[in-house]
Amino acid sequence: MQVKTKWFGTLEIGEDKIITFEKGLIGLGEFKKYTIVFNTEKSDTETIMWLQSLEDENIAIPVINPDIFLTGYDPIVEDELLESVGNVKTAELLVLVTLTVPSDITKMTSNLKAPIIINTDNLKACQVIANNQEYIVKYPIYDIIKQNSKKGGE
Amino acid sequence: MLALSRKKDESIIINDDIEITIIEVKGDQVKLGITAPKSIPIYRKEVYIQIQEANKEAAKSIDVKGLDNLFK
Numbered sequence: 001m002q003v004k005t006k007w008f009g010t011l012e013i014g015e016d017k018i019i020t021f022e023k024g025l026i027g028l029g030e031f032k033k034y035t036i037v038f039n040t041e042k043s044d045t046e047t048i049m050w051l052q053s054l055e056d057e058n059i060a061i062p063v064i065n066p067d068i069f070l071t072g073y074d075p076i077v078e079d080e081l082l083e084s085v086g087n088v089k090t091a092e093l094l095v096l097v098t099l100t101v102p103s104d105i106t107k108m109t110s111n112l113k114a115p116i117i118i119n120t121d122n123l124k125a126c127q128v129i130a131n132n133q134e135y136i137v138k139y140p141i142y143d144i145i146k147q148n149s150k151k152g153g154e
Numbered sequence: 155m156l157a158l159s160r161k162k163d164e165s166i167i168i169n170d171d172i173e174i175t176i177i178e179v180k181g182d183q184v185k186l187g188i189t190a191p192k193s194i195p196i197y198r199k200e201v202y203i204q205i206q207e208a209n210k211e212a213a214k215s216i217d218v219k220g221l222d223n224l225f226k
Contacts, residue, residue, distance in 0.1 A: 027206030028213070039221055047225040061212045062221065080192035100208060101215035105224070111212065114205045129197055129205060137204045142224075149225055 005052050006060035008037055018054065019123045022084045026114060026127050031055050034125075036063075048099065051116070062099040063116060069144045073097075075115050075130035084126050085119040094118040100138070109138040 003013045019034045033054040039047055039062075047068075053059035066073040075095070082088045096116045101108045112135035118125040158166060165175040171191055178185040188196055 025209050026202065027209045048221045059213050060215075061209065062215050078192045081195055083193055098209065098212040099215060100212045101221060102211075103216060105220040111205070111208045113201070114208070127205075127209075129195070129201060137201075137208045145224055 001054075003035060003052065003054055004057040005037055005050075006057055007050065011037065013054075016123075019051075019118060019125050021125050021127070023126060025061070025116075026129075028059065031059055049096075051096075051098075062101055063096040064099055064110065066095065066097045066110070066112065066115070069110070069141050069148065070112075073112070074132075075112075075128070075135065076132050077128045077130055081128050082117060082126065085117060085124040086122050088117075088119070091119045091121050094120050099141070106142045107140070108142050110141045111137050112139045113137045 001013055001015065003011050005011055013035050017035050019036065021032050021034065023029060024031050031053045034051050035054060037050040037052045037060070039049060048062050048064050051061045051063050073095070079088055085091070085093075094117075096118065098111045098114070098116065099108055100111070112130070113132075114127055114129050114137070116125060116127050160166065160176050162176050162179055165173050167173050172194065173189040175187040175189075176184060177187045190196060
């Protein structure tokens with residue numbers, strides 16, 4: 001299907017790339033269907049990806065694998081809250097966190113409190129709120145990513 | 155909004171499977187006990203609103219090029 005994206009024009013998306021959030025994202029409950037668009041041309045999961053709404057082209061949320069900037073990210077949630085994505089004990093789960101990128105990019109933050117869980121077997125997904133007290137909604141990550149990419153370049 | 159008066163150790167039942175009990179009343183603070191199926195998400199409202207706002211802000215994120223450069 002043809003999908004209008006916020007940043008990358010119109011893209012052709014296979015049906016097998018459609019991610020369904022039965023309950024939507026928190027505060028954006030009316031939008032259920034998304035796809036992942038890569039920020040770079042080489043579908044690189046090691047950088048930022050965009051969770052692009054298929055229902056409203058203006059909804060595009062940058063997401064990232066938290067392992068890139070944080071070792072041992074381990075959100076605690078009740079298994080029952082993940083029921084809508086399928087059997088989490090057997091499924092292959094992809095955990096992503098959202099990013100907020102203001103006009104001053106150095107102020108970018110990641111929401112560790114509310115990860116996005118995607119069952120990669122059936123592409124059902126949900127956003128949950130982690131019980132972990134230490135995970136905050138606006139975790140500054142610019143400096144961490146900057147430092148990491150320096151290290152990688154050396 | 156429905157308003158019900160309850161005393162300490164009294165409860166209300168919502169939808170057969172959710173029970174909210176007044177555990178303690180101390181000044182302007184009330185401690186509630188909530189028994190509900192684990193599949194029901196229960197959050198402090200401030201936290202929930204924070205996440206709502208964060209999602210809306212995240213959806214306004216810009217600077218695609220800047221993000222790209224960050225990983226180079």
